[in-house]
Amino acid sequence: MNNTYLAIDFGGGSGRVIAGQITGGQLHLDEIYRFSNRQIKMGNHIYWDFLSLFEEMKNGIRLAVQKGYHVTSIGIDTWGVDFGLLDRAGNLLGNPRCYRDPYTEGAPEEVFKTLSPSEHYRESGIQVMPINSLFQLYAMKKECPDLLECADKLLFTPDLFSYFLTGTANNEYCIASTSELILAKERSWNWELIKRMGFPSHLFGEIVMPGTSRGNILPSIAAETGLPADTQVIAVGSHDTASAVFAVPFPEGKASRCAFLSSGTWSLLGVELDEPILSEEARQAGFTNEGCTGGKIKFLQNITGLWILQRLMQQWKEAGADTSYGPLLQQASESQISGMIDVDNPVFTNPADMEKAIAEYCLSHHQEVPVTKGDYVMCVLKSLAARYKKGIEQLNSLLPEPIQQLHIIGGGCQNQLLNRLTEEALGIPVIAGPVEATAIGNILMQAQACGAIKNKNEVHIS
Ligand code: LFR
Secondary structure, X not given: OOOEEEEEEEOOOEEEEXXXXXXXXXXXXXXXXXXXXXXXXXOOEEEEOHHHHXXXXXXXXXXXXXXXXXXXXXXXXXXXXXXXXXXOOOOEOOOOEOOOOHHHOOHHHHHOOOOOHXXXXXXXXXXXXXXXXXXXXXXXXXXXXXXXXXXXXXXXXXXXXXXXXXXXXXXXXXXXXXXOOEEOOOOEEOHHHHHHOXXXXXXXXXXXXXXXXXXXXXXXXXXXXXXXXXXXXXXXXXXXXXXXXXXXXXXXXXXXXXXXXEEOOEEEEXXXXXXXXXXXXXXXXXXXXXXXXXXXXXXXXXXXXXXXXXXXXXXXXXXXXXXXXXXXHHHHHXXXXXXXXXXXXXXXXXXXXXXXXXXXXXXXXXXXXXXXXXXXXXXXXHHHXXXXXXXXXXXXXXXXXXXXXXXXXXXXXXXXXXXXXXXXXXXXXXXXXXOOHHHHHHHHHHHHHOOOOOOHHHOEOO
16 A cells, blocks of 8 residues: 555644545545543643653554555644753653643743733734743743753654654744744744743754655664655644644635634634734734744634533543433533633633533623533533634634635534534534544645645545
């Protein structure tokens, strides 16, 4: 089975190895392996288990080889902002921290004591979130300056996996943009800010664009996995959202009038643009300008997405209730609940009891309090749809032309009730799919880089 592209997609809860092939203009996907990803709390910190993730990735690759796939290339995408540090000999310094580590609490407030938020936004175009690498590095420098002093290179999570596969250490543009340390217009490191923060400048390496080869796999990886020695690792849109947006079937020439909603734990709502929007209005409305494939910009809002529903379901499951999606959504569609919540309110970030957090919010905001499970689900879905409406209105006020249609991609687009509520709230057509947008975008970029396709639009995705 020739010309296979392997997408390795790491999410906050699981990682996957997916094989992709393009035959007769049609893309075929095969999910080879899925493994869990956990956040590990140790001492006062929360880490990713990088070593086990690396091992699981190799297990998945090995299974693909055993299944008979002849792998041409590999592309890796992950969540944003997190990174690992290498020492001068190329060894990993400690386990990479997880962005939910509380060490960045209060860091933005401290940094913005001496930095103007508006000026900073005009340069970086990134929505300030404590989880961003800028604040992680600030907190790390404060807590253990020695670590930064002895580090030679900073590699974002997909860069780090690629490094241990190839020995090439560089920083892919899309993932680097989530650091808040990139100049949005120039697509290069913000050296002035890096210096001002006191971060060693040698940590930040060459920025490579999606589609760049990171070289062949190391002989030791070929021996361990059975991969051909000339298997390349391609830098794809290595921020998962960038790969997902690459898979959106925007009608040709109309991308700026079509919004996307990458729907999963987070809801990422925005448009793909050629250049960033760095105005004060964009900053105030909470928009971020992250890097996209082709050096483009994804101008979007990070909205608390299906996280609230995922937590509710987990809680009900732990209490022994039946949490099959179908019946729950059926009950929700029959609910007449009028109560709504502000999904982005910090009370929903990580409450011990999500049901209680929703009930308390409704009570204190004079909203009808949900009673049944169906009411709770409907309350969350209606609130998400209302939040998307607000986001589209804010986009319309910043763009030259109003949004004409919304593409919902990712796992969340399977929620037909939410799609319907969103369409009703927005009053524009909603197009659902692809579900596997991230893996598809990852594979299409590899196929393009390897010269198998000229343009992603040639490929039919069923
Ligand atoms: C989605 C995502 C978002 C980012 C969040 C944390 O998986 O990549 O784009 O804001 O994870 O990094």
